[in-house]
Amino acid sequence: MSLVVTKYPQVDVNGHTSKWQSVHHPITFELQRQDQQVQMKFHPTGIGVIVKVAGAIPSTIQVGQNIQYFATNGDIYTWIITDIQGENIFTDGTIPGTQYGGFVNYLDAYSKYFVSTEVYGVDTSNTYFLIGTLRHKPSTNGKLNITINEWLTSLIDLKNNFAYNQINKAMREEGGKYQVRFREQYNGTEQVQFAGANYYWSNSAKQIGEVYGSNMGDFVPTPDNTRVNRAKFLSVFPKPTYFAGFPFSLNFIYSDNMTSRQLTREEETFDINGTSIATSSTNILMSERFFNNRLLINHPYDPDVKEVDVWIEAGAETTDGDYYQEDFVDPSYGEPIIPGGAPVKPVKLTK
Amino acid sequence: MRVTEKKRVKIDRDCKSNPVYCTWVNTLGGREQWLFHKVQTEGLQTSREGDFEPHTTDIENSRGQIKDITMFAQPQLVVYGVVDTEDLEGLKTILYSPNVEVLTNPDTWETDGCKWQIYRPQAGSFKIIDTNEVRNTFEVTFDKPYINNISQ
Numbered sequence: 001m002s003l004v005v006t007k008y009p010q011v012d013v014n015g016h017t018s019k020w021q022s023v024h025h026p027i028t029f030e031l032q033r034q035d036q037q038v039q040m041k042f043h044p045t046g047i048g049v050i051v052k053v054a055g056a057i058p059s060t061i062q063v064g065q066n067i068q069y070f071a072t073n074g075d076i077y078t079w080i081i082t083d084i085q086g087e088n089i090f091t092d093g094t095i096p097g098t099q100y101g102g103f104v105n106y107l108d109a110y111s112k113y114f115v116s117t118e119v120y121g122v123d124t125s126n127t128y129f130l131i132g133t134l135r136h137k138p139s140t141n142g143k144l145n146i147t148i149n150e151w152l153t154s155l156i157d158l159k160n161n162f163a164y165n166q167i168n169k170a171m172r173e174e175g176g177k178y179q180v181r182f183r184e185q186y187n188g189t190e191q192v193q194f195a196g197a198n199y200y201w202s203n204s205a206k207q208i209g210e211v212y213g214s215n216m217g218d219f220v221p222t223p224d225n226t227r228v229n230r231a232k233f234l235s236v237f238p239k240p241t242y243f244a245g246f247p248f249s250l251n252f253i254y255s256d257n258m259t260s261r262q263l264t265r266e267e268e269t270f271d272i273n274g275t276s277i278a279t280s281s282t283n284i285l286m287s288e289r290f291f292n293n294r295l296l297i298n299h300p301y302d303p304d305v306k307e308v309d310v311w312i313e314a315g316a317e318t319t320d321g322d323y324y325q326e327d328f329v330d331p332s333y334g335e336p337i338i339p340g341g342a343p344v345k346p347v348k349l350t351k
Numbered sequence: 352m353r354v355t356e357k358k359r360v361k362i363d364r365d366c367k368s369n370p371v372y373c374t375w376v377n378t379l380g381g382r383e384q385w386l387f388h389k390v391q392t393e394g395l396q397t398s399r400e401g402d403f404e405p406h407t408t409d410i411e412n413s414r415g416q417i418k419d420i421t422m423f424a425q426p427q428l429v430v431y432g433v434v435d436t437e438d439l440e441g442l443k444t445i446l447y448s449p450n451v452e453v454l455t456n457p458d459t460w461e462t463d464g465c466k467w468q469i470y471r472p473q474a475g476s477f478k479i480i481d482t483n484e485v486r487n488t489f490e491v492t493f494d495k496p497y498i499n500n501i502s503q
Binding site: 202 | 358362370385440
Protein backbone atom coordinates (compact mmCIF):
# COMPACT_ATOMS: atom_id res chain seq x y z
CA MET A 1 0.00 0.00 0.00
CA SER A 2 1.25 3.50 -0.56
CA LEU A 3 0.59 7.15 -0.69
CA VAL A 4 2.16 9.42 -3.23
CA VAL A 5 2.57 13.10 -2.54
CA THR A 6 1.61 14.65 -5.85
CA LYS A 7 2.08 18.24 -4.72
CA TYR A 8 4.21 19.72 -1.97
CA PRO A 9 3.88 23.22 -0.50
CA GLN A 10 7.04 24.48 -2.18
CA VAL A 11 8.14 26.49 -5.20
CA ASP A 12 11.14 26.62 -7.48
CA VAL A 13 13.36 29.65 -7.07
CA ASN A 14 15.72 29.77 -10.02
CA GLY A 15 16.40 26.04 -9.77
CA HIS A 16 16.36 25.79 -5.98
CA THR A 17 13.46 24.80 -3.79
CA SER A 18 11.80 27.04 -1.27
CA LYS A 19 9.89 25.01 1.31
CA TRP A 20 8.97 28.08 3.34
CA GLN A 21 5.28 28.97 3.38
CA SER A 22 3.29 31.75 4.99
CA VAL A 23 1.38 30.18 7.85
CA HIS A 24 -1.58 32.54 7.41
CA HIS A 25 -2.38 30.97 4.06
CA PRO A 26 -3.22 27.31 3.40
CA ILE A 27 -0.23 24.98 3.55
CA THR A 28 -1.45 21.95 1.65
CA PHE A 29 0.00 18.58 0.79
CA GLU A 30 -1.81 16.84 -2.06
CA LEU A 31 -1.69 13.05 -1.85
CA GLN A 32 -2.89 10.23 -4.04
CA ARG A 33 -3.90 6.87 -2.66
CA GLN A 34 -2.29 4.11 -4.73
CA ASP A 35 -2.93 0.67 -3.29
CA GLN A 36 -1.01 -1.28 -5.93
CA GLN A 37 0.86 -0.45 -9.12
CA VAL A 38 -0.36 -1.92 -12.40
CA GLN A 39 1.86 -3.40 -15.09
CA MET A 40 -0.79 -3.46 -17.78
CA LYS A 41 -4.49 -3.62 -18.42
CA PHE A 42 -5.83 -5.51 -21.42
CA HIS A 43 -9.10 -6.76 -22.78
CA PRO A 44 -9.08 -10.21 -24.35
CA THR A 45 -11.95 -11.01 -26.69
CA GLY A 46 -15.01 -12.44 -25.02
CA ILE A 47 -14.15 -11.71 -21.38
CA GLY A 48 -13.85 -8.62 -19.22
CA VAL A 49 -10.83 -6.41 -18.68
CA ILE A 50 -7.82 -8.00 -17.01
CA VAL A 51 -5.57 -5.94 -14.78
CA LYS A 52 -2.09 -7.31 -14.24
CA VAL A 53 -0.64 -5.80 -11.08
CA ALA A 54 2.96 -5.52 -9.94
CA GLY A 55 3.65 -8.02 -7.21
CA ALA A 56 1.46 -10.44 -5.34
CA ILE A 57 -2.21 -9.66 -4.89
CA PRO A 58 -3.09 -9.38 -1.18
CA SER A 59 -5.08 -12.30 0.15
CA THR A 60 -7.87 -10.01 1.30
CA ILE A 61 -8.77 -9.21 -2.30
CA GLN A 62 -11.81 -11.30 -3.19
CA VAL A 63 -14.11 -11.96 -6.11
CA GLY A 64 -17.12 -9.71 -6.03
CA GLN A 65 -15.27 -6.72 -4.59
CA ASN A 66 -15.02 -3.34 -6.27
CA ILE A 67 -11.70 -2.03 -7.48
CA GLN A 68 -10.81 1.28 -9.05
CA TYR A 69 -8.30 1.42 -11.90
CA PHE A 70 -6.43 4.66 -12.59
CA ALA A 71 -4.99 4.78 -16.08
CA THR A 72 -1.93 6.87 -16.90
CA ASN A 73 -4.02 9.12 -19.14
CA GLY A 74 -6.16 10.11 -16.17
CA ASP A 75 -9.13 7.89 -16.83
CA ILE A 76 -10.67 6.18 -13.80
CA TYR A 77 -12.74 3.04 -13.93
CA THR A 78 -14.61 1.16 -11.24
CA TRP A 79 -15.08 -2.56 -11.87
CA ILE A 80 -16.13 -5.69 -10.05
CA ILE A 81 -13.62 -8.50 -9.60
CA THR A 82 -14.76 -11.67 -11.33
CA ASP A 83 -11.64 -13.84 -10.85
CA ILE A 84 -8.10 -13.72 -9.53
CA GLN A 85 -5.27 -15.74 -11.07
CA GLY A 86 -1.72 -15.07 -9.98
CA GLU A 87 -1.03 -11.40 -10.56
CA ASN A 88 -4.06 -10.99 -12.80
CA ILE A 89 -7.34 -9.52 -11.65
CA PHE A 90 -10.25 -10.37 -13.91
CA THR A 91 -13.04 -7.81 -13.97
CA ASP A 92 -16.37 -7.03 -15.56
CA GLY A 93 -14.85 -4.02 -17.31
CA THR A 94 -15.49 -3.50 -21.01
CA ILE A 95 -12.98 -0.80 -21.98
CA PRO A 96 -11.07 -2.07 -25.04
CA GLY A 97 -7.38 -1.85 -25.68
CA THR A 98 -4.14 -2.35 -23.83
CA GLN A 99 -2.67 0.22 -21.46
CA TYR A 100 0.51 0.10 -19.44
CA GLY A 101 1.06 1.49 -16.00
CA GLY A 102 -1.33 3.15 -13.64
CA PHE A 103 -2.51 1.76 -10.32
CA VAL A 104 -5.52 0.24 -8.56
CA ASN A 105 -7.31 1.00 -5.31
CA TYR A 106 -9.13 -1.81 -3.55
CA LEU A 107 -12.31 -0.02 -2.55
CA ASP A 108 -14.03 -2.87 -0.72
CA ALA A 109 -11.02 -4.79 0.57
CA TYR A 110 -9.65 -1.75 2.37
CA SER A 111 -12.76 -0.40 4.02
CA LYS A 112 -13.02 2.63 6.26
CA TYR A 113 -9.88 4.00 4.63
CA PHE A 114 -8.40 7.25 5.87
CA VAL A 115 -5.06 8.93 6.25
CA SER A 116 -3.87 10.30 9.56
CA THR A 117 -1.39 13.15 9.48
CA GLU A 118 0.76 14.01 12.45
CA VAL A 119 2.20 17.52 12.57
CA TYR A 120 5.36 18.00 14.61
CA GLY A 121 7.07 21.15 15.80
CA VAL A 122 10.69 21.43 16.93
CA ASP A 123 11.55 22.54 20.44
CA THR A 124 14.59 24.42 21.72
CA SER A 125 16.55 21.17 22.08
CA ASN A 126 15.82 20.41 18.41
CA THR A 127 13.51 17.56 19.39
CA TYR A 128 10.28 16.95 17.51
CA PHE A 129 7.05 17.26 19.52
CA LEU A 130 3.54 16.42 18.37
CA ILE A 131 1.35 19.46 17.73
CA GLY A 132 -1.72 17.59 16.52
CA THR A 133 -3.19 14.88 14.33
CA LEU A 134 -5.58 15.21 11.41
CA ARG A 135 -7.68 12.62 9.64
CA HIS A 136 -8.69 12.79 6.00
CA LYS A 137 -10.67 10.53 3.75
CA PRO A 138 -9.82 10.53 0.04
CA SER A 139 -12.25 11.84 -2.52
CA THR A 140 -13.81 9.45 -5.02
CA ASN A 141 -10.70 9.75 -7.18
CA GLY A 142 -8.39 8.74 -4.37
CA LYS A 143 -6.97 12.24 -3.81
CA LEU A 144 -6.43 13.91 -0.47
CA ASN A 145 -5.74 17.59 0.21
CA ILE A 146 -4.21 17.86 3.64
CA THR A 147 -3.97 21.43 4.93
CA ILE A 148 -1.95 21.81 8.10
CA ASN A 149 -1.24 25.51 8.68
CA GLU A 150 -3.90 25.91 11.37
CA TRP A 151 -1.90 23.57 13.58
CA LEU A 152 1.28 25.58 13.05
CA THR A 153 -0.35 28.84 14.16
CA SER A 154 -0.35 27.44 17.69
CA LEU A 155 3.44 27.91 17.64
CA ILE A 156 3.19 31.66 17.09
CA ASP A 157 4.12 34.07 19.87
CA LEU A 158 3.99 37.72 18.87
CA LYS A 159 5.95 38.99 21.87
CA ASN A 160 9.44 40.32 21.27
CA ASN A 161 11.54 37.65 22.99
CA PHE A 162 14.91 38.53 21.51
CA ALA A 163 17.55 39.45 24.11
CA TYR A 164 19.80 41.37 21.65
CA ASN A 165 22.81 39.60 23.10
CA GLN A 166 24.11 37.41 20.26
CA ILE A 167 24.78 37.99 16.59
CA ASN A 168 21.85 35.90 15.42
CA LYS A 169 19.12 33.94 17.14
CA ALA A 170 16.50 31.49 15.95
CA MET A 171 13.04 32.86 16.81
CA ARG A 172 11.06 29.61 16.80
CA GLU A 173 7.81 31.41 17.48
CA GLU A 174 8.26 33.50 14.33
CA GLY A 175 8.88 30.66 11.88
CA GLY A 176 10.89 27.56 11.22
CA LYS A 177 10.98 23.84 10.77
CA TYR A 178 8.07 21.45 11.19
CA GLN A 179 7.48 17.87 10.12
CA VAL A 180 4.48 15.95 8.77
CA ARG A 181 4.10 12.18 8.97
CA PHE A 182 1.42 10.30 7.05
CA ARG A 183 -0.12 6.96 7.92
CA GLU A 184 -2.84 4.98 6.19
CA GLN A 185 -5.52 3.19 8.17
CA TYR A 186 -8.11 0.79 6.84
CA ASN A 187 -10.12 -2.16 8.14
CA GLY A 188 -9.58 -0.65 11.57
CA THR A 189 -5.81 -1.21 11.46
CA GLU A 190 -3.05 1.37 11.41
CA GLN A 191 -0.48 0.78 8.70
CA VAL A 192 3.21 1.62 8.79
CA GLN A 193 3.84 5.33 9.17
CA PHE A 194 5.82 6.92 6.38
CA ALA A 195 9.02 8.79 7.20
CA GLY A 196 8.54 12.44 8.10
CA ALA A 197 8.96 15.26 5.65
CA ASN A 198 10.52 18.50 6.90
CA TYR A 199 9.03 21.75 5.77
CA TYR A 200 9.07 25.31 7.04
CA TRP A 201 6.57 27.96 8.07
CA SER A 202 6.84 31.73 8.55
CA ASN A 203 4.54 34.02 10.54
CA SER A 204 3.78 35.90 7.36
CA ALA A 205 0.83 37.00 5.30
CA LYS A 206 1.50 37.55 1.60
CA GLN A 207 -0.47 40.01 -0.48
CA ILE A 208 -2.38 39.65 -3.73
CA GLY A 209 -0.07 39.74 -6.70
CA GLU A 210 3.11 38.99 -4.77
CA VAL A 211 5.64 36.77 -6.47
CA TYR A 212 5.54 33.09 -5.41
CA GLY A 213 2.09 33.56 -3.89
CA SER A 214 1.96 32.32 -0.32
CA ASN A 215 5.46 30.92 -0.55
CA MET A 216 8.31 32.93 0.98
CA GLY A 217 10.63 32.22 -1.93
CA ASP A 218 11.49 35.88 -2.32
CA PHE A 219 12.92 35.84 1.20
CA VAL A 220 14.59 32.43 1.20
CA PRO A 221 18.37 32.45 0.71
CA THR A 222 19.64 29.97 -1.86
CA PRO A 223 23.23 29.12 -2.87
CA ASP A 224 22.77 30.64 -6.31
CA ASN A 225 25.15 33.16 -7.78
CA THR A 226 22.96 33.57 -10.86
CA ARG A 227 19.91 34.65 -8.92
CA VAL A 228 19.05 38.19 -9.91
CA ASN A 229 16.98 39.14 -6.86
CA ARG A 230 18.74 37.74 -3.81
CA ALA A 231 16.74 36.89 -0.71
CA LYS A 232 15.19 39.88 1.03
CA PHE A 233 15.36 40.65 4.70
CA LEU A 234 11.99 40.50 6.46
CA SER A 235 11.63 44.26 6.72
CA VAL A 236 9.15 46.56 5.00
CA PHE A 237 11.36 49.64 5.48
CA PRO A 238 13.34 50.41 2.31
CA LYS A 239 16.03 51.70 4.69
CA PRO A 240 15.50 50.77 8.33
CA THR A 241 16.89 53.21 10.90
CA TYR A 242 19.18 52.21 13.74
CA PHE A 243 18.69 54.66 16.63
CA ALA A 244 21.97 54.57 18.53
CA GLY A 245 21.52 53.38 22.07
CA PHE A 246 18.35 51.40 21.37
CA PRO A 247 17.94 47.71 20.51
CA PHE A 248 17.92 47.01 16.79
CA SER A 249 17.84 43.87 14.68
CA LEU A 250 17.15 42.75 11.16
CA ASN A 251 15.22 39.58 10.38
CA PHE A 252 16.08 36.89 7.87
CA ILE A 253 15.10 33.32 7.00
CA TYR A 254 17.95 30.96 7.83
CA SER A 255 16.85 28.48 5.24
CA ASP A 256 17.47 24.78 4.80
CA ASN A 257 19.20 25.66 1.54
CA MET A 258 22.10 26.93 3.64
CA THR A 259 22.68 23.60 5.38
CA SER A 260 26.40 22.88 5.91
CA ARG A 261 27.48 26.33 4.68
CA GLN A 262 29.05 28.85 6.99
CA LEU A 263 27.17 32.11 6.74
CA THR A 264 28.74 35.46 7.46
CA ARG A 265 27.29 38.87 8.20
CA GLU A 266 28.92 41.35 5.85
CA GLU A 267 28.85 45.10 6.34
CA GLU A 268 30.11 48.16 4.49
CA THR A 269 29.92 51.56 6.17
CA PHE A 270 29.48 54.93 4.45
CA ASP A 271 30.03 58.54 5.47
CA ILE A 272 27.68 61.46 4.96
CA ASN A 273 28.82 61.78 1.34
CA GLY A 274 28.16 58.14 0.58
CA THR A 275 31.85 57.31 0.46
CA SER A 276 32.77 53.82 1.60
CA ILE A 277 34.70 53.77 4.86
CA ALA A 278 35.27 50.17 5.88
CA THR A 279 33.98 46.60 5.56
CA SER A 280 33.58 43.81 8.10
CA SER A 281 32.74 40.12 8.07
CA THR A 282 31.53 38.05 11.04
CA ASN A 283 30.53 34.40 11.25
CA ILE A 284 26.86 33.71 11.89
CA LEU A 285 25.85 30.99 14.35
CA MET A 286 24.97 27.83 12.42
CA SER A 287 23.25 26.40 15.46
CA GLU A 288 20.35 28.80 14.81
CA ARG A 289 19.55 27.54 11.31
CA PHE A 290 16.19 26.29 9.98
CA PHE A 291 14.26 29.11 11.67
CA ASN A 292 13.42 32.76 11.23
CA ASN A 293 16.39 34.60 12.67
CA ARG A 294 17.12 37.97 14.22
CA LEU A 295 20.41 39.49 13.17
CA LEU A 296 22.32 42.14 15.10
CA ILE A 297 24.34 44.73 13.24
CA ASN A 298 27.93 45.47 14.14
CA HIS A 299 27.36 48.54 16.33
CA PRO A 300 28.64 50.78 17.76
CA TYR A 301 29.95 52.59 14.73
CA ASP A 302 32.46 55.41 14.47
CA PRO A 303 30.93 58.91 14.50
CA ASP A 304 31.60 59.47 10.79
CA VAL A 305 29.47 56.46 9.77
CA LYS A 306 26.05 57.60 8.57
CA GLU A 307 24.79 54.50 6.78
CA VAL A 308 25.74 50.84 6.60
CA ASP A 309 24.98 48.14 4.06
CA VAL A 310 24.26 44.76 5.63
CA TRP A 311 24.04 41.46 3.80
CA ILE A 312 24.72 37.75 4.27
CA GLU A 313 27.16 35.60 2.39
CA ALA A 314 27.48 31.81 2.29
CA GLY A 315 30.77 29.95 2.18
CA ALA A 316 31.47 26.71 0.38
CA GLU A 317 29.67 23.54 1.39
CA THR A 318 31.47 21.64 4.08
CA THR A 319 31.26 17.97 5.01
CA ASP A 320 32.67 18.60 8.47
CA GLY A 321 30.54 16.50 10.85
CA ASP A 322 30.91 19.09 13.59
CA TYR A 323 28.53 21.31 11.67
CA TYR A 324 25.72 18.78 11.92
CA GLN A 325 23.24 18.79 14.76
CA GLU A 326 22.95 15.51 16.64
CA ASP A 327 19.49 14.81 15.28
CA PHE A 328 20.17 16.15 11.79
CA VAL A 329 18.19 14.47 9.05
CA ASP A 330 18.75 15.57 5.48
CA PRO A 331 15.39 16.93 4.26
CA SER A 332 15.40 14.63 1.23
CA TYR A 333 15.46 11.57 3.51
CA GLY A 334 11.97 12.28 4.70
CA GLU A 335 10.13 11.59 1.45
CA PRO A 336 7.19 9.16 1.68
CA ILE A 337 8.13 5.65 0.72
CA ILE A 338 6.55 4.51 -2.51
CA PRO A 339 6.94 0.75 -2.89
CA GLY A 340 6.49 -0.79 -6.28
CA GLY A 341 7.11 2.06 -8.66
CA ALA A 342 7.78 5.69 -9.43
CA PRO A 343 5.39 8.42 -8.36
CA VAL A 344 2.56 9.07 -10.79
CA LYS A 345 2.48 12.53 -12.25
CA PRO A 346 -0.69 14.44 -11.39
CA VAL A 347 -3.10 13.97 -14.27
CA LYS A 348 -6.27 15.64 -15.36
CA LEU A 349 -9.27 13.43 -14.72
CA THR A 350 -11.67 12.70 -17.52
CA LYS A 351 -15.39 12.92 -17.04
CA MET B 352 28.61 34.09 -2.42
CA ARG B 353 26.07 36.77 -1.50
CA VAL B 354 22.74 35.13 -0.65
CA THR B 355 20.69 38.14 0.49
CA GLU B 356 19.99 41.64 -0.69
CA LYS B 357 22.20 44.45 0.56
CA LYS B 358 20.05 46.22 3.14
CA ARG B 359 20.95 49.88 3.69
CA VAL B 360 20.53 50.87 7.35
CA LYS B 361 20.49 54.53 8.37
CA ILE B 362 22.16 55.53 11.62
CA ASP B 363 20.56 58.18 13.80
CA ARG B 364 22.67 59.44 16.71
CA ASP B 365 20.72 62.57 17.63
CA CYS B 366 19.88 63.00 21.29
CA LYS B 367 16.25 62.21 21.90
CA SER B 368 14.10 63.71 24.61
CA ASN B 369 11.07 61.81 25.85
CA PRO B 370 11.93 58.65 23.90
CA VAL B 371 9.14 56.20 23.08
CA TYR B 372 10.83 53.23 21.42
CA CYS B 373 8.46 50.92 19.58
CA THR B 374 8.87 47.54 17.98
CA TRP B 375 6.11 45.77 16.10
CA VAL B 376 5.53 42.69 13.98
CA ASN B 377 5.07 43.18 10.27
CA THR B 378 3.28 41.00 7.72
CA LEU B 379 6.52 39.38 6.54
CA GLY B 380 7.25 37.57 9.79
CA GLY B 381 9.82 40.16 10.88
CA ARG B 382 9.97 42.90 13.46
CA GLU B 383 10.34 46.64 12.86
CA GLN B 384 11.45 49.38 15.22
CA TRP B 385 11.14 53.16 15.45
CA LEU B 386 11.87 55.86 17.99
CA PHE B 387 9.32 58.57 18.65
CA HIS B 388 10.52 61.49 20.77
CA LYS B 389 10.05 65.12 21.78
CA VAL B 390 6.38 65.93 22.20
CA GLN B 391 3.78 63.33 23.05
CA THR B 392 0.25 63.79 24.24
CA GLU B 393 -1.01 61.81 27.19
CA GLY B 394 -4.68 61.20 27.59
CA LEU B 395 -7.12 59.21 29.66
CA GLN B 396 -10.38 57.64 28.63
CA THR B 397 -12.83 56.42 31.24
CA SER B 398 -16.16 54.65 31.25
CA ARG B 399 -18.62 53.40 33.83
CA GLU B 400 -18.75 49.66 34.37
CA GLY B 401 -22.18 49.39 35.94
CA ASP B 402 -23.94 51.11 38.83
CA PHE B 403 -26.72 50.44 41.29
CA GLU B 404 -29.12 52.49 43.39
CA PRO B 405 -29.92 51.08 46.85
CA HIS B 406 -33.21 52.13 48.46
CA THR B 407 -32.70 55.28 50.57
CA THR B 408 -34.22 54.95 54.04
CA ASP B 409 -32.52 57.91 55.75
CA ILE B 410 -32.75 60.89 53.40
CA GLU B 411 -31.34 63.32 55.93
CA ASN B 412 -28.04 61.43 56.27
CA SER B 413 -27.83 59.86 52.84
CA ARG B 414 -24.57 60.50 50.92
CA GLY B 415 -26.08 59.97 47.53
CA GLN B 416 -28.32 57.76 45.44
CA ILE B 417 -26.24 56.08 42.75
CA LYS B 418 -23.14 54.00 43.45
CA ASP B 419 -20.68 52.87 40.76
CA ILE B 420 -19.59 49.25 40.71
CA THR B 421 -16.30 50.31 39.18
CA MET B 422 -14.76 52.62 36.58
CA PHE B 423 -12.68 51.62 33.59
CA ALA B 424 -9.63 53.82 32.96
CA GLN B 425 -7.62 53.62 29.75
CA PRO B 426 -4.47 55.72 29.51
CA GLN B 427 -3.59 56.84 26.01
CA LEU B 428 -0.48 58.18 24.38
CA VAL B 429 -0.24 60.06 21.11
CA VAL B 430 3.19 60.06 19.49
CA TYR B 431 4.28 62.17 16.57
CA GLY B 432 7.12 62.36 14.12
CA VAL B 433 8.13 64.31 11.05
CA VAL B 434 9.65 61.63 8.88
CA ASP B 435 11.05 61.14 5.41
CA THR B 436 8.56 59.88 2.87
CA GLU B 437 10.60 56.72 2.33
CA ASP B 438 10.25 55.84 6.03
CA LEU B 439 6.46 56.02 5.89
CA GLU B 440 6.39 52.83 3.84
CA GLY B 441 7.55 50.94 6.90
CA LEU B 442 6.20 53.20 9.63
CA LYS B 443 2.58 52.98 8.56
CA THR B 444 2.59 49.23 9.26
CA ILE B 445 2.53 50.01 12.98
CA LEU B 446 -1.07 51.15 12.53
CA TYR B 447 -2.26 47.61 11.74
CA SER B 448 0.22 45.48 13.62
CA PRO B 449 -1.37 43.00 16.06
CA ASN B 450 1.59 43.43 18.40
CA VAL B 451 3.28 46.73 19.22
CA GLU B 452 5.61 46.83 22.20
CA VAL B 453 7.27 49.82 23.82
CA LEU B 454 10.57 49.72 25.67
CA THR B 455 9.92 50.73 29.26
CA ASN B 456 13.58 50.84 30.37
CA PRO B 457 15.42 52.76 27.63
CA ASP B 458 18.17 53.76 30.05
CA THR B 459 18.93 50.34 31.50
CA TRP B 460 18.00 47.75 28.85
CA GLU B 461 21.61 46.93 28.05
CA THR B 462 22.32 45.84 31.64
CA ASP B 463 18.89 44.70 32.81
CA GLY B 464 17.57 43.31 29.56
CA CYS B 465 14.70 44.75 27.58
CA LYS B 466 11.38 45.24 29.36
CA TRP B 467 8.50 45.64 26.97
CA GLN B 468 4.92 46.72 27.38
CA ILE B 469 2.16 46.19 24.85
CA TYR B 470 0.63 49.37 23.45
CA ARG B 471 -2.35 48.93 21.17
CA PRO B 472 -2.69 51.34 18.24
CA GLN B 473 -6.18 52.71 17.97
CA ALA B 474 -8.14 51.78 14.88
CA GLY B 475 -9.45 54.43 12.50
CA SER B 476 -8.88 56.17 9.19
CA PHE B 477 -5.51 57.77 8.71
CA LYS B 478 -3.86 60.16 6.35
CA ILE B 479 -0.44 58.70 5.66
CA ILE B 480 1.21 60.85 3.06
CA ASP B 481 0.97 63.89 0.87
CA THR B 482 2.73 62.68 -2.23
CA ASN B 483 4.10 66.14 -3.04
CA GLU B 484 5.93 66.39 0.28
CA VAL B 485 9.43 65.10 1.00
CA ARG B 486 8.69 64.85 4.69
CA ASN B 487 5.37 64.13 6.33
CA THR B 488 3.95 64.25 9.82
CA PHE B 489 3.09 60.86 11.21
CA GLU B 490 0.93 60.34 14.25
CA VAL B 491 -0.33 57.29 16.08
CA THR B 492 -2.52 57.00 19.18
CA PHE B 493 -1.89 54.11 21.50
CA ASP B 494 -4.07 52.57 24.16
CA LYS B 495 -1.67 51.77 27.00
CA PRO B 496 -2.36 48.97 29.46
CA TYR B 497 -5.52 49.89 31.34
CA ILE B 498 -5.49 50.78 35.02
CA ASN B 499 -6.46 47.93 37.30
CA ASN B 500 -9.23 49.36 39.44
CA ILE B 501 -11.14 48.36 42.55
CA SER B 502 -14.86 47.55 42.57
CA GLN B 503 -17.74 47.22 44.96
